[in-house]
Every structure is written in structure tokens, then in C-alpha cells.
Amino acid sequence: MTRAADFAAWFGPDAFDATYGYDLAALRGVRPCPTPPGFAEHWRARYQRARAVHGTMRRAALGPVGAHELYRIDFPGTDDRRLGGWLALPRDGRVHRGVVQSHGYGGRSGPEPGILSPGTAVLWPVARGLPTASLMPDLPALAAEHVLVGIDSVDSYILGGCAEDIWCAATALRDAVGQVPLHFVGESFGGGIGALALPWDDRFVSGVLRVPSFGQYDLRLQMPCTGSGEAVRSHVAAHPGARAVLAFFDASTAATFLDVPMLLGCALWDPAVPPPGQFGVRNAIDGAEEFVSDAGHAEYPGEAEQLAAWQRRVHGFIDEVDRIAAP
Structure with missing residues (x-):
């Protein structure tokens, strides 16, 4: 950031305070939620289940994108699902x-x-039930409905299946290109799911999470928002027993198990994913690199410049991880 953010001027007098009363110092003091008994065992069992999934990726060529060839794909996931997405492979092989x-x-x-970037194969999976590549007749596509699927049970909650989708995407990508090191990049929903998925999968050598969701439910459940968290907040108010389920899907809790290099992008003002939840994830990771933007899930002055700086930071971070890991 190069100047002080003026949120009142940017977003108008009718916008609610999407800092939720936290300045940067207070945000850096947010701690992750405590780990419930059986947390790691639950996630390791899910991971082993997902690693047992094998099958054929189907590809349809879409043509070149710069130095890469682009494909529309689908690949096998858990629960006998097929997930959709896109794959880019370097044209020089x-x-x-x-x-x-x-x-x-x-x-x-x-x-x-x-x-x-050169030498990089990229898979863009779409989580089960979500548009446009993984729509499914038994799952709602609307975020406010999707986020509640199976919420009354640790074994059935949809976020667990979405984490399994990441592991199955990693399997599909390695099946396509060989045993190369993998990096994860995720934003918002994808950032939160990444925090849940990465600690258990040693195929990933780094992770990049921007404005991650699903972090620090102790705070999020007290904070009205415009994102999927509002549906969860309303549901838990009516069904308090669901809070115990959410303890197993808290991205800040999962992040305490991360032991690979991480880059976290968090916002000071965000009406969709409250910043205390984002920083709960960031603060759970000792040694994580940090990028603080003025706002998330909103247009604001200087947004283009900050997004460009973030993109440069992501590329530099991944390059540096590979450089350090190289034999």
C-alpha cells in the first residue's frame, strides 16, 4: 500500500464497516481456532481415500494460449463424481x-x-457442483445453498468433498505430466479450501492463498457479511449443533498444520470474507509471506495496481520456492 485507504470515501456512507472494527495491528493479533479432538485423523483419512481414486482424464483441445496448449478436461473424483476444468501444457513438452x-x-x-509461465503445467479444477465445469444435478450451484450441503455431519459436509477435489486434481495433473513438484494457488473459496487440503498432501511444495475463506469461525459467526458465510451464520444461529461440525472445517485450524512455504494475501476491508477470518488463517502459519491489500471482493482506487503487484509476487514466490528446492 502506498497511501492510507479512505474506505468511507471509496465505498460511500451507506456501506457497512467491512473492517469490522479491526485495524492492521488488531488483525495481526487474531489467533486460529483451537483444534478439536480427531481433527488431523479425520483429514488424513479423507486424504487417503482421495489418493485411492484413479482413472482417465478426458481432454478436448481448445488451441494455443501463448506458449501453452489449452484443453477442456474432466477427471475422476471421490464419491464416483467426475470433475471438470481446464489444463494448460507447455507446447514444447x-x-x-x-x-x-x-x-x-x-x-x-x-x-x-x-x-x-515457462515450464509450468496448470490445472484449473472446478469444485463439485459449481459452475460452469462441475455442475451436478444433486448439488446446488448457488454459493449460499452449496455451502450448507451436508453441514450437519463431519462426514457429509460439502467442504470436505471440495478439499478432496483438490487432491484428485493433483492426481490428475501428475498423471498428465509426471512426478513434478506441485504448487497450489487459491482465492476466497479456493483459498479456504486450499488451507484445508494442503497440510495433508506432500505433493504440494508451496501454497498461495488470497483472501481465504472459512477461517476463524468463532469470529466469523458473529460478523454479518455478503458472502457465503452469511448463510452459514444464519444456519448456525438456528441449528447451534452445526458449530461442532464447522470446527473440523476451519481454515485457520487447518493452517496450523501447514509446513511448506506459504504466501498469504489478506485485505483490510472485505464485505464478503471478513478480514479477521482471513488473518486468522495467515496468523496460523509461522513464517508465511504476507501481502496486504486495501480491500477484497470490491472495486477500489488502486485495485489494478495492487492486483498487478500481487501477480508479480505470486510468480516470484513460486520461482523462489523452486530455486531453493532445486538440487
Whole structure:
């Protein structure tokens, strides 16, 4: 940030205070939620289940994107589902790393070429039930409905299945390009799911999470928002027993188990994903690199410059992880 943010001027007198009363110092003091008994065992069992999934990725060529060839794909997931997405492979055939890039709770209508770089294969999966590539008749596509699917049981809650989708995407990508190191990039919904999925999968050598969701439910459940968290907040108010389920899907709790290099992008003002939840994830990770933006899930002055700086930081971070890890 190069100047003080003026949220009142940017977002108008009718906008609610999406800092939730936290300045940067207070945000850096947010701690992750405590770990419930059986947390790690639950996630390790899920991971082993997902690693047992194998099958054929189906590809349809879409043509070149710069130095990469782009494909529309689908691949096997858990629960006998097939997940959709896009795959980009270097046209010269030389791959030294892979990237799995997730998405926000609106799903994805196509790939995000900004992550492409030489020697990098990228898979953009779409989580089960979400538009446009993984729509399914038994799952709602609307975020406010999707986020409540199976919420009354640790074994059935949809966020667990979405984490399994990341592991199955990693399997599909490695099946396509070989045993290269993998990096994860996720934003909002994808950032939160990444925090849940990465600690248990040693195929990933780094993670990049921007404005991650699903962090610090002790605070989030007290904070009205415009994102999927509002549906969860309302549900838990009416069904308090669901809070115990959410303890197993708290991204800040899961992040305490991360032991690979991480880059966290968090916002000071965000009406969709309250910043205390984002920083709960960031603060759970000792040694994480940090990028603080003025706002998230909103247009604001200087947004383009900050997003460009973030993109440069992501590429530099991944390059540095690979450089340090190189034999």
C-alpha cells in the first residue's frame, strides 16, 4: 500500500464497516481456532481415500494460449463424481512444475492465464457442483445453498468433498505430466479450501492463498457479511449443533498444520470474507509471506495496481520456492 485507504470515501456512507472494527495491528493479533479432538485423523483419512481414486482424464483441445496448449478436461473424483476444468501444457513438452489453481465461490467459466509461465503445467479444477465445469444435478450451484450441503455431519459436509477435489486434481495433473513438484494457488473459496487440503498432501511444495475463506469461525459467526458465510451464520444461529461440525472445517485450524512455504494475501476491508477470518488463517502459519491489500471482493482506487503487484509476487514466490528446492 502506498497511501492510507479512505474506505468511507471509496465505498460511500451507506456501506457497512467491512473492517469490522479491526485495524492492521488488531488483525495481526487474531489467533486460529483451537483444534478439536480427531481433527488431523479425520483429514488424513479423507486424504487417503482421495489418493485411492484413479482413472482417465478426458481432454478436448481448445488451441494455443501463448506458449501453452489449452484443453477442456474432466477427471475422476471421490464419491464416483467426475470433475471438470481446464489444463494448460507447455507446447514444447518441457514441464518442471505443476500448479493447481482453484477459484472463488462463483466457480469458474474458464482458465486464468495470468498464472502461466515457462515450464509450468496448470490445472484449473472446478469444485463439485459449481459452475460452469462441475455442475451436478444433486448439488446446488448457488454459493449460499452449496455451502450448507451436508453441514450437519463431519462426514457429509460439502467442504470436505471440495478439499478432496483438490487432491484428485493433483492426481490428475501428475498423471498428465509426471512426478513434478506441485504448487497450489487459491482465492476466497479456493483459498479456504486450499488451507484445508494442503497440510495433508506432500505433493504440494508451496501454497498461495488470497483472501481465504472459512477461517476463524468463532469470529466469523458473529460478523454479518455478503458472502457465503452469511448463510452459514444464519444456519448456525438456528441449528447451534452445526458449530461442532464447522470446527473440523476451519481454515485457520487447518493452517496450523501447514509446513511448506506459504504466501498469504489478506485485505483490510472485505464485505464478503471478513478480514479477521482471513488473518486468522495467515496468523496460523509461522513464517508465511504476507501481502496486504486495501480491500477484497470490491472495486477500489488502486485495485489494478495492487492486483498487478500481487501477480508479480505470486510468480516470484513460486520461482523462489523452486530455486531453493532445486538440487
